[in-house]
């Protein structure tokens with residue numbers, strides 16, 4: 001029997017937004033699955049980091065991608081980078097000698113003579129975090145490669161896909177034709193851009209946000225129907241529906257860099273000895289080793305801000321899957337509160353203003369930190385080892401998905417931080 005895994009990610013969909021009226025396909029699917037009632041994201045709760053954690057089954061401390069935006073030491077200076085760029089992984093490889101520090105599922109499958117295909121409608125950098133070195137296939141509007149990192153063009157690429165619900169629909173059609181049928185990839189992942197894209201631009205719970213959720217739910221319905229048809233043909237498919245993080249409502253934007261300057265800890269905007277890199281409702285703060293005597297003052301300043309929820313430094317970084325490496329002084333989770341927005345959707349947060357690009361829109365959605373709503377993605381799994389209609393109340397996170405998928409594909413998962421989520425009886429009740 002052909003063993004396969006199919007994953008559909010509805011980017012940014014909060015678990016508390018799953019309702020029979022707005023997500024009928026997922027509500028119907030739930031009855032056939034095991035639901036993970038305490039599923040969490042990682043830190044930062046941001047797409048590129050979650051992508052690397054999903055692909056490797058490891059926390060950031062092990063795979064080495066610390067944020068959606070990070071700083072790297074280059075020629076003795078800290079330089080901030082947007083990981084979303086299509087060429088970031090190549091730059092990282094040039095700086096460190098490798099991209100991610102742990103093997104991806106694409107690499108593990110290629111070694112076993114099998115194939116992984118990702119169709120993504122989020123940032124190109126997030127898409128590439130699944131397979132930075134080109135062991136399998138990555139299809140994204142701004143970046144498409146096949147095995148050997150061979151760039152795909154023309155009809156082989158998906159350049160006309162738009163970053164919206166219409167583009168998600170185009171990408172889904174391509175995914176069904178090329179990954180589910182077509183090459184019949186052992187691991188086929190469809191990472192939709194919605195509802196995340198819309199939630200960043202409108203208030204959570206508003207009609208536009210709910211329409212984006214409904215559209216993504218309809219894409220899942222298409223995939224589920226296609227999976228059911230292939231099961232009838234005899235394929236043993238593990239079907240996973242999930243999101244990567246939730247969203248909070250931005251009620252204030254903080255320019256952390258400006259506050260560090262005003263406090264006299266950073267000379268001016270050009271002072272690269274101390275850099276705070278925004279990750280939405282979180283920030284990563286890097287300190288150059290020449291400035292080490294300042295560390296205690298910076299930590300004390302950050303911990304005392306009203307917009308700070310928590311500061312992790314030193315060995316405490318391990319609590320959120322990080323490590324005091326690569327000149328990371330601390331990670332800041334911005335303060336959140338449970339208050340509801342005008343549409344009755346709970347969860348407000350401060351956002352950290354990014355150095356470049358548009359600051360977050362007040363009253364719209366954002367994520368990155370440890371707030372209850374952004375740490376509330378959903379996870380449902382249907383297939384061998386997952387009882388239909390069951391609810392799993394124990395901990396689970398994106399690092400558990402690679403071991404779960406590899407186990408279904410009968411491939412070893414050594415080196416993963418996560419744990420396979422199948423019930424222990426799986427070994428005995430199939431094959």
Ligand SMILES: [Zn+2]
Pocket residue numbers: 011012046047196244245
């Ligand atoms: Zn996301």
